[in-house]
Amino acid sequence: MDLIPAPSAVRLDPHRTLPLGPDSTLAGGPGTEAAERWLRTELGAATGLALPRADRPVIELRLSPSLAAGRCPHAALAPEAYRIAIGPERAQLTAGGPAGAHWAAQTLRQLLGPEAFRRAPLRRTGWALPLGEITDAPRFGWRGLLLDTARHFLPKPELLRYVDLLAAHKLNVLHLHLTDDQGWRFEVKRYPKLVEAGSWRTRSMVGFRDGQRWDDRPHGGHYTQDDLRELVAYAADRGITVVPEIDLPGHTQAAIAAYPELGNTDVVDTAALGVWTDWGVSSHVLNASDATLAFFEGVLEELLEVFPSEFVHLGGDECPKDEWRASPAAQARIKELGLAGEEELQGWMIRHFGRWLADRGRRLIGWDEILEGGLAPQAAVSSWRGYFGGVAAARAGHQVVMCPEQYVYLDHRQADGPDEPIPVGFVRTAADVYRFEPVPPELDEPGARQVIGTQANLWTEFADQPRDVDFRAFPRLAALAEVAWSELPRDPARRDWPGFEQRLGGHLARLDALGVAYRPPAGPHPWQRRPGVPGRPSDGPPPVR
Ligand code: ACM
Numbered sequence: 125m126d127l128i129p130a131p132s133a134v135r136l137d138p139h140r141t142l143p144l145g146p147d148s149t150l151a152g153g154p155g156t157e158a159a160e161r162w163l164r165t166e167l168g169a170a171t172g173l174a175l176p177r178a179d180r181p182v183i184e185l186r187l188s189p190s191l192a193a194g195r196c197p198h199a200a201l202a203p204e205a206y207r208i209a210i211g212p213e214r215a216q217l218t219a220g221g222p223a224g225a226h227w228a229a230q231t232l233r234q235l236l237g238p239e240a241f242r243r244a245p246l247r248r249t250g251w252a253l254p255l256g257e258i259t260d261a262p263r264f265g266w267r268g269l270l271l272d273t274a275r276h277f278l279p280k281p282e283l284l285r286y287v288d289l290l291a292a293h294k295l296n297v298l299h300l301h302l303t304d305d306q307g308w309r310f311e312v313k314r315y316p317k318l319v320e321a322g323s324w325r326t327r328s329m330v331g332f333r334d335g336q337r338w339d340d341r342p343h344g345g346h347y348t349q350d351d352l353r354e355l356v357a358y359a360a361d362r363g364i365t366v367v368p369e370i371d372l373p374g375h376t377q378a379a380i381a382a383y384p385e386l387g388n389t390d391v392v393d394t395a396a397l398g399v400w401t402d403w404g405v406s407s408h409v410l411n412a413s414d415a416t417l418a419f420f421e422g423v424l425e426e427l428l429e430v431f432p433s434e435f436v437h438l439g440g441d442e443c444p445k446d447e448w449r450a451s452p453a454a455q456a457r458i459k460e461l462g463l464a465g466e467e468e469l470q471g472w473m474i475r476h477f478g479r480w481l482a483d484r485g486r487r488l489i490g491w492d493e494i495l496e497g498g499l500a501p502q503a504a505v506s507s508w509r510g511y512f513g514g515v516a517a518a519r520a521g522h523q524v525v526m527c528p529e530q531y532v533y534l535d536h537r538q539a540d541g542p543d544e545p546i547p548v549g550f551v552r553t554a555a556d557v558y559r560f561e562p563v564p565p566e567l568d569e570p571g572a573r574q575v576i577g578t579q580a581n582l583w584t585e586f587a588d589q590p591r592d593v594d595f596r597a598f599p600r601l602a603a604l605a606e607v608a609w610s611e612l613p614r615d616p617a618r619r620d621w622p623g624f625e626q627r628l629g630g631h632l633a634r635l636d637a638l639g640v641a642y643r644p645p646a647g648p649h650p651w652q653r654r655p656g657v658p659g660r661p662s663d664g665p666p667p668v669r
Contacts (some may be wrong), residue, residue, distance in 0.1 A: 125254065126630025128236055129294055129609035136235075136256035140389055142182070142210050144171070144236075144251040149178035150463045152185035152225065159217075160185055170637075172245030175191040178585055181230070185217045185225050204296070204363070205261035208232060210253050213218035216364060217604050220261075223363030227294050231258060235636070241292075241637035264562065265578025266525050267608035268297030268367075271593070274304035274378070274583040275403070277323075277345030278593065283355050285590075289597075289640065293605035298359060298366045299437060299579060302347075305377035305400040305408075309346045310370070312426050315383065315419070320348040322382035325399040328588070332548060338401060343588075345628045352430045367489070368431045370423060371439025373410040380408055388454065390446040402630050403585045405442045409478045412448075412457045412469055412476050421480060434487055435504065441491035456460060471497015478503050489525070492517065508533075508581065510669040511564045516566055518574035526578045530668045531560035532604060535583040545595070546586040558603040558624055559616035591641035595652055598642030599628055658660035 125136060152160035163183070175183070189202065201207075203221025206228035210216075212451045215230040220549035233240050235253050269290055270543050271278060283300075290298060303309045308322035324344030330337040347355075352366075359366050380387035388411050400406050410416050427436065447467035448454035458469050471494070476560045478500050479490035488494075489504040492513025499505075504523040507514025514524040529536075529549075536549035562578040580601055587593045603624065606612065635642050643652075 125235055126627040127231065127623075128210075128627055128631045129606040130627075131231065131258050131260035132254070132611060133259045136210075136254040136258070138254045140212070140213060140255040141252035142171060142215055142255060147174065148173060148175060148183070149181040150183040150185075151177045151181035153187060155187040155222050156185035156217075156219070156225040158222060159219075159229045162226065162361065163232065167236070167240060169244065170240045170242045170246065171236075173246070173251070174462055179485055180214075181543075183215045185219070185265050187221060187225065188633075189220050190210035190220045190260055202261075204258075204265070205400065206214075206231075206599070207260070208235075208258040210235075210255050210257070212255065214254055223296065226291065226361075226363040227260070227549060228409050229296060230292060231260065233292075233341075237609070238630070238633035238637050241634045243637075243639075252348050262294065262296075262609045263611055264575075264608050266297050266400065266402045266579065267295045267605065268299050268525070268527075268577065268579030269597070269604075270294060270299040270301055270369075270527075270579060270581040270583075272301040272304070272582060272584040273309045274301055274307045274371075274584075276343065276588045277307065277309060278584075279345065280347060280355065282590045282593070284358055286593075287355070287362060287364055288362055289360045289601075292634070292638070293602060294609050295601075295605055296364050297577070298364055298401065298567070298578060299369060300366055301369045301371070301583075303378065304375045305406040306403075307344060307399060308353070308378040308382065310347055310368070310423075310427065311348045312423050313349070314422050314426070317382040318379060318423075320382070322399060325378075325401050327401045329402045329621055331546065332403060332585070344399075349426065349430050351458040356431060364366070365433050366431060367433045367435050367437055368427055368441070369437035369439055369450070370420070370427060371441070372420060372477075372603075373412070373470060374405065374441065374443030375439055376410050377406040377408045380410070383419070383517065386419060388451045390453050391447050391450045403622075405444060407446050408443045409443055409447055410473075411451070411453060417473070417476060421515045424477070424480065428484060428486065435489045436486050437489045437506070438474065438481075438494075440494035441508070442493070443470050462488070467496065468637075475500065488655055489607040495520070504576070506579075512669040514562060514575065515567055515571070518571040521574065523574050526562040527581050528560075528668060529581075531557060532578065532580040534580050534600055535582065536598075538600070538643050539647065541647065543651050545592070545648060548586055552600070554603045554628070556623050557600045558607065558621050558644065559619050560604070560607055561614055562607065563614065565614070577606070579606050592652075594641035595643050595648070598640055599632065602628060602631055613617045635640040 176201045206219040206224040218224040225306045284311045308318045312318050323346040327338040327340050381397045384394035448466040474494045481488050492507045505517035506525045510528045518524045536552045537544045563572045
């Protein structure tokens, strides 16, 4: 049946089926309302079947926390576990919690074939489920995708579409990178200029790093708080948590362009800065004054009202220190706080906001640089520069999301040929992603248990339209989904890539039905080729540390 991600145990007989037709019914017990609604809507759209409720339905959803807890190695994952039992008259979907009910419903859709993924009813009969049983539970509790809405704005319908795509792969975290040097996307009511001035740039650099060519057309957009509330609710119905990221104290030129007093005004004329039009890392960073801390507390207050997630991502990566070195105000601040230098100032700022979040019942997560400044125990780390940050964090007792750029940065190219659109970074194929192991061998218990999951990061400097995002995300995200969900051999050399590739063939038919512009196995489509766009030469992947 080409199930992706592979369930823990599958016993199906494709020759004996439970037919579905106009008389088929669907009903769910308490806690499965969202999954029931989703299944009726999606299957209805694809098949034309109404699937009305009934007392003894053909498809039944229910929760059974004890059943799931028995199956799951980690109690925290039990709500996501599920079992599907399909007999000649009924299909019973039993789950540990509402999210598990959704994953069961997703698997059921896969069992109906790729046509069940279409958005318009197909005039066909013969819809049927194979008889048998599936039991399933995730390996990790954090299975995510970062979408970078700052480098290129993704309109709200695209975010909703991505929630659907994540859910179809049993991924459960959408990490939204909402702010960066090149754009601020989150409406903050008390600071209206963040989106009025900070969400638009005059132009965008073409290609990588050459700083020679720009496209000379403005780019921008932002989400209202209501847009994001809608996104959060839509995601929650599908078992997905949206984790917002406000990146600081670096990657903040767009905010400084909107409110120049946030920058290092004693060394640069921040009033003359615009939203950045280049790629890379801007040298313009926040100052460390009380007023700037208070400003960002105001931002975060509104953020917490929109996003109920336990974790709030505060970035903390790539903060150039040139301005702080040159700034008398920054130097005075370092002295006043008794810090050893600029590096410690960054750590002090992150710790400040970590405490601020903890006081409000939330947890800080940040890029692995935040570890360098010392962290509160409950803070977590996204390990992006390789494994080493995650390993150090796990050994120090922090929870870790493994997302090393060497494996799971989906902006990187998928092949070395001249047809590949803008050759970012180094080649990473779907097979490379499939062989990515989130828990490195040097991490044994209890450190290994601190790795709560993994995510792919899709930076969008060169993905300036949704189909470019699709092209980079798929099929690699399907491979990441299996790495995150399924119990694959820990030794990457023992992973069955040919077996996955074969299932992927069937899975691509599902993505076709959903209209996903994935990178086809034979290479890019003509519209995806951009000859002549300067890129960075391939120098092979950096060493994985
Ligand atoms: C990052 O790629 N700077 C997190």
